[in-house]
Amino acid sequence: MTRFYPTASEVETFLLVELRLPRESARQAQLRLAELERLVESTGGLVAESDTVTLRRVDPGYFLSQRRCAQIAARIAELGVTGVVFDAPLSPAQSRNLEQICTVKVLDRTAVILDIFARRARTHEGRLQVELAQLRYLLPRLTGRGREMSRLGGGIGTRGPGETQLETDRRRILARIGQLQKAIEAIRRHRGPQRRRRLRTALPTAAIVGYTNAGKSTLINRLTGSSIFTADQLFATLDPTTRALVLPHGIRLAVIDTVGFIRDLPSSLAVAFRATLEEMNYADLLVEIVDISSPNRTEELNTTERVLADLGLGGMARILVWNKIDQLDGVPARDVQTPSGHPQVEVSALTGEGIEALLLEIERLLTGDYVLDTFLISYDQLEQLSELHRRAQIVSERYEESGLRVTARVPPDMATRLSRYQVSGDEDRPSESVGTLPT
Structure with a gap:
């Protein structure tokens, strides 16, 4: 399907290539193609045309047959698009060979998703993770591509932290990957104690x-x-x-x-x-x-x-x-x-x-496994009182001289942790499982 749209020099336009397996229904391929279109549009790119190709075998060098690749290249020239997107993972060799035939940027599904992630990540750790994923994707694709990537330029598929690494050597990229891995691991180690403290209360x-x-x-x-x-x-x-x-x-x-x-x-x-x-x-x-x-x-x-x-x-x-x-x-x-x-x-x-x-x-x-208990907590035990009000379903509270008497449905771990505060309830009954809430 061809789409007509106003052109602008800064907007990238693409031909999409969807792959249909021999025993697959046309509807399945159409649904995947619709998702690919939305992915490309999420990068800010425009879809000029979509093509569905029945994939009978994968060519190790070009992914599709060279005859089919030549047809795609001819259509790219007619449309004047800036790139082509394949809804499949392409090997580094396949990407390079397709770019030589098509003379435009060739992206696969992974590159498009990486670009979206580079646009949307906001936290420090998220940006580090995106950069690491970009560099790992880029590293095997660098060989022999310096001149080609210079010709194809930046934009979708080269956006984000990895963009400045396109023409650097493998040693610098490997060193950066090592730095990112260490930084991310440090964040994870720091997050462990934070999570344990958070889980306690x-x-x-x-x-x-x-x-x-x-x-x-x-x-x-x-x-x-x-x-x-x-x-x-x-x-x-x-x-x-x-x-x-x-x-x-x-x-x-x-x-x-x-x-x-x-x-x-x-x-x-x-x-x-x-x-x-x-x-x-x-x-x-x-x-x-x-x-x-x-x-x-x-x-x-x-x-x-x-x-x-x-x-x-x-x-x-x-x-x-x-x-x-x-x-x-x-x-x-x-x-x-x-x-x-x-x-x-x-x-x-x-x-x-x-x-x-x-x-x-x-x-x-x-609350399916919550238990009904009564606790007497002195007024200086603010942490326990605060936890009860955060995590428990309060049934009743009564202020007494020695503290606050609270009857509540509480998680089993809280009942165990607060066991030293347990007292007999108003009906002098032991803890009981409560499976359903009152309506």
Whole structure:
């Protein structure tokens, strides 16, 4: 499909090449192509035309047959575009050979995603991780490319911290990679004690996970009243953000936004945002969000499930949230084979529909193993009193001469830690498990 648009000298234009496997349906290839178009547009590039090629075999030197490459090169010349994007990982040799034939910049899917990450990372660690991923991607592609890259110039695929390294030698790049690895490891070592201190008195935590652009940040904004940046684009937010909310029966909860998943995410990029993914290991609950209006929702859900399984989080408690029900126009969309055993809620993070039911479900899962206890805490034990009000569901409080008598539903670890403050309750009953909250 050809698109017409106003041209500007600073805007890069691209021909996209989507690959269709022999036994694959045309619809599957079209859905992937639509995602590739959105990725390119997220870099600020314009899509001039898209081409779908049936891939019967991979040519080790050119990826496609040289005859097909020549056809693509001819079309590039006709369109006058500044580059071509292949929706597949290209080897360094394939990239160089294709650039010689096409005489324009040749990018693969990884280069486009790297460019988006370079644009969007905001934290110090995030920028270091992006630079490291860029240099690792660039290093095997430097050989013999100094003159070519000088001719092709900068822009998409060369943006960010790695841009000034394009024509430096391998030793300098390797040295920089070593520096980045040490800096990132130092940040991780510093984060360990911080996390342990936080966990001792932390709020229960829910991590919002899901495919990119499923509406994670919009959901957090709806739940917490925050103003995290949101946009209808892929990878609108990359850096982890944490916000607090109060559940219906008074329990406070920390909510973590995470980087969105995407199919075929290069391993170097998964490692690049390991800090974000690490936080999920310490969450009490996963809120897995799926765009119910997406025509590709089945693959998007399956991609999220695979990533969670790869991270060892397949068995973690979670809620499956079908978002964007406001975009369904009455058309049923629950045609996806969902993971068994997980409660499901339909919401619109944009309009607020279904949010109350989601909050109650989160609270139900978080408090399923809470116990009912009564504590007598002296007024000088401010830390214990503060933790009770942060993490527990307070049933009653009574001020006495010796301290504050608090009856509350508390997590098992808190009940153990505060056991020396336990006293008989008003009904002189021992601790009991509380499985459900009153309504």
